[in-house]
Amino acid sequence: MPFLEIEGLIFNYEDMHMRFDLAVEAGECVGIVGPSGAGKSTLLSLIGGFEKPLAGTIRVGGEDITRLPPAERPVTTLFQDFNLFPHLSVAENVGLGRNPGLKLDAADQEQVAWSLRQVGLDGFEARLPGQLSGGERQRVALARSLIRHRPLLLLDEPFAALGPALRVEMLELTDLLRKAQGLTVLLVTHDPNEAARIATRTAFIAEGEVALFGTTDEVLRSDNAAVREYLGR
Amino acid sequence: MTLPRLGLFLAALIAAAIVADYATLLWGATAADLRDLTTDAYLRRVIGFTFLQATLSAVIALAAAIPASRALARQSDFPGRNLILQFCALPMVMPAVAAIFGIVAIYGRSGYLAELAGSFGSGWRPSIYGLTGILIAHVFFNLPLAIRLLLPAWSTVPAETWRLTAQLGMSSRQIFRLIELPLLRQYVPAALVFIFILCFLSFAVVLTLGGGPRATTLEVAIYQALRLDVDLARGGALALLQTVACLAMVAIAWITSRRLDFGRGTRLIGARFDGMTAGARMRDFATIALAMGFVSLPVAALVFDGLRGLLFAQQNLPNLLDACAVTLALGLPSGVIATSLGYPIAVASDRLRGSKPAVMLIGVAGLAGVIASPMAVGAGITLAFTGRVDLFAIAPVGVIAMNALLTLPFAVGVLRPAVARNHAQYDRLCAGLGIAGWDRFHVVDWPMLRPALGLALGLTSAASMGDLAAIALFGNQDLTNLTLLLYNQISAYRMDSASGTALVLLALCLATFALIERGIGGRRRSLALS
Known part of the structure; x- marks a missing residue:
């Protein structure tokens, strides 16, 4: 059973309709990439409890946390x-x-x-x-x-404002802490290199959906048109 | 002369005029006059009462405004919220005497409150004249002002902070103690001092509701010295004392205020999590209703009684219409002068902000406009024009000039941020395109500044029209505007005629404000600052 399970999570923001499905194993570091406005941060806000989904469930370690207030979530x-x-x-x-x-x-x-x-x-x-x-x-x-x-750590572009060297240093520190503490990490980033550096798997988000989910390598090399457009290939 | 230089020159002129004014008033003051300030028992009581009522007014207004603004900040999205914020701006353009009529109509000896008590068989007669009435009126005016002064504090907190409090599981009480209290620490001292000074210098409220020598303030004592006793030296000594006290308060605010920068937030959706529970919403809405009820009751009484008075009571219509004409004829020129002076001064204060002497000079002129005794300014104007003590000879000019000077800080305060924004955004573009001088004003500044200019002219005109101080000092039977007419009617307890006058005065001020603000500012609604 996956550690984090997101099923049919529906959310509307202005004109945008989102529906997320995602399953993450315990101890994994998953990168979340995609064009801006695709819903990356919204997905994290939903898991963190800062936005209320219209439908769907979020389970962590088998427990349904969809209705819990932010502070009581793992x-x-x-x-x-x-x-x-x-x-x-x-x-x-x-x-x-x-x-x-x-x-x-x-x-x-x-x-x-x-x-x-x-x-x-x-x-x-x-x-x-x-x-x-x-x-x-x-x-x-x-x-x-x-x-x-808390076993699940959500990072919403936390190092985007830092210089390149510092960013690498912080990523490595994060990865070190993940291993030492046995954390599961979701990392939203607009920089594919960040995902390539520490994420074992990566989800590509487009238009409010997980369009592609696989090993970071697979996703970044995919022939998917949206991914190619995003990466500029 | 360039615009900034003109502004600097005008600021210098105003600063010099106010200093000269005080010097002239004090010229005749003897050591005995100054010694009187500390030995005269009557004066000592006046000074004590002035401090007491101003302190209590400011503290009560702030104590009520903190929960009210917190509730409004926490419930950031409900129908009618914008209306409430606009309503909070009403006392700014509402003539003091009109509001006093509404307050007497509710809380007075035979007001609605006494009537309500009577219908329950109680013979209770509230006594409003004295400290109680002054406090009610001052809180009526300053609670909405304090809410508007404090509300921006919350909008400086980024959305992430509220998310963080939710993530950490902070209770409403913990949020108040750990975040809102430190946040308010930088807003409350300045608001407290600002309101203290307004109440310290308040004239109409104390003159109307003070009800005798027991509840007299310095400003009213200065008025009595100048107008009734024609004792300039004593007036000057009192004005000096008053100004020193205000300066001390400004210094205290300066020292105690602290900057606290939360940084700029990204977006503000899903703002407050601790305000979403049913209990929190109920408490917040009850708080808002209580504060708004307090402010809207006198307004409602004023409108209701006013309509009844206009329709059914005997009105001296020619008198009323004459007073309307006088109100417009004295108020509009004041507004135009204040705004025309305020624009170059606002430009100067932004353009010359690199120069220490210029900043100081403009600061002194601006500060003087806020903390100088209106009565002393008025007396100074008379002296400047005639060179001798004759408060009646140049009455209309005196009223116009006094109100222009006293509303000038409003004009500068409204125009300065808009002017600064315009300069910051378009200076380089204009320099690049070679747009300067009149072209720049015509093509860039005027269209951009119209809302601010409209607001400034509307505010200064309405404030001048609703002012009682200048007309009380200069007015006479041949020169009676609506505020003086209303004051005379309230003093004579002719409440039936007063009700109609109060409503006409309020309507005229609001209509003038709205017409000018919309007419010049265009359709953009700029009254709701939050």
Whole structure:
């Protein structure tokens, strides 16, 4: 049985009608590519619980999560930007993942320190987001994702604003954490190279549907007209 | 002379005029006059009461505006929301005396509230004159203003932040404590001070509802010194004290306000998750209904009584029509002057923002317009024109000039952002195409600035028409506009005639505002700022 199962998930946004079906195995990293406006981010929003589908089901580990509020889903989402509260310190931003009212006990503090070590930011606890680089801010957000201990990690173009070298570094860090923590990862990206680097399989989304789903290599080399147009081949 | 230079020159002129005005008023002040400020028991009470009522008014207005604006921000999409936001702009163009009539009609001794109590067999007679009435009126005017000042705070929060709060499972209370409170910290001090100053300088409300020496403020005391006692030195000393107090408040706001930048959000759909539960929606709508009820009751009473008064009560129609004509004849020129002065000053304040002295000078002129005592400005105008103390000789000119100066900050405030946006967006394009001078104004600036110019002229005209301070200082039996007529009727408890006058005044101000705003600004609706 697949770890993440999406069946007949229907959603309308303005004039666009979407219908998603997708099955992802536990521990996989799946890339999600496609032209802008095709519905990539909407798919992630539906899984994260930020949009309500008109019909269909989302199951994680066999459990139906379609109607659960975002915080109760076994899912954590990393956005492209604005993952941190600008007036809270790094430790507080991460600590929110343990307690949304920031009432942190010694064990929680220990967890915060642990997760910051995982992303290579130990010693950054007291800083404010404004004092960090873009890459460091996303590391803090990753640390909070870790501390929430949710098996499914959704990444919505999280490194798109970073330079090429930093982007590769962050992708590798993400992949490392996936293996170490046994996470299942969905990575929305507009850059096929990102998918090629860490995604074992890739879904190509076009016009509100999963048009193609297979190994990343297969999808990127496919003769499908939409894929060719998207890649400019 | 180029437009920015003209603007700078005008700003300098205004700053100099206000400084000279204070100097002249104080010229005759002796050490005894200044010492009176601290020793005279009556003055000490006036000063104390001025602070008390302004502080209470501002705190109550803000305390009510925080939950109300939070509810409006959280319920970002429901039918009628836009109407509510537009309604919140109404007190800005509503003449104070007309609103006071509505407030007395609801809360007065024989108002609807007393009538309601009576129908339950209670003989309760609310007493509105004094602190209670002043607070009700000030909250009526400033609650909607505070809502409009605070509401933009929420729109600075990106959609991702609300998603994050949902993902982290934050409760409504936790969101308030961890996100909204720090967010409000940067908006509340400035709003508090702004409203404090408005109430500190408030004239019509205190004159009408103060009801005697126990509840008198500095501004009314200045009016009494200038108009009734013709004691310029005392008026000047009081005005100076008032201005120093306002300056201190501005400084406090400056020091305590903090920038907090959430960054720019991507899109705002599915905005707030904590506001979607049935309980949250019910609480929010109850809060909105309560706030809007408080603001709309006096307006409803004013319209209802006004219609009844116009139809059935005996009206002195020629008097009313004369007063309408005087209102237009004094208000429209004020608006035109304020907007014509405001445009070059707005251009200057954007063009010359690189120059420290220019920024300072324009800042002083703008600040002076906001915190100078209207009464002191009025007295200064008389002195400038005649050189001697005669408040009646040049009455119409005095009213027009005083209102033009007092509404100038509105004009600059409305025009400045629009002018700045125009410059930022089209300067390089115009430079590239060689469009400059009159061509630039005619082809680029005028079409782009029409909505802002319409709003500025509409606001300044309506505000001048609804003002009581200038006409109370300069007016007389031969020069009575609607606000003065209404004030006289309310003071004489002739509520039947007052009701009609109040409605005519409100209708005239709103119609003038709407006609100018639409006529010049085109069809674009620019009153709803959010």
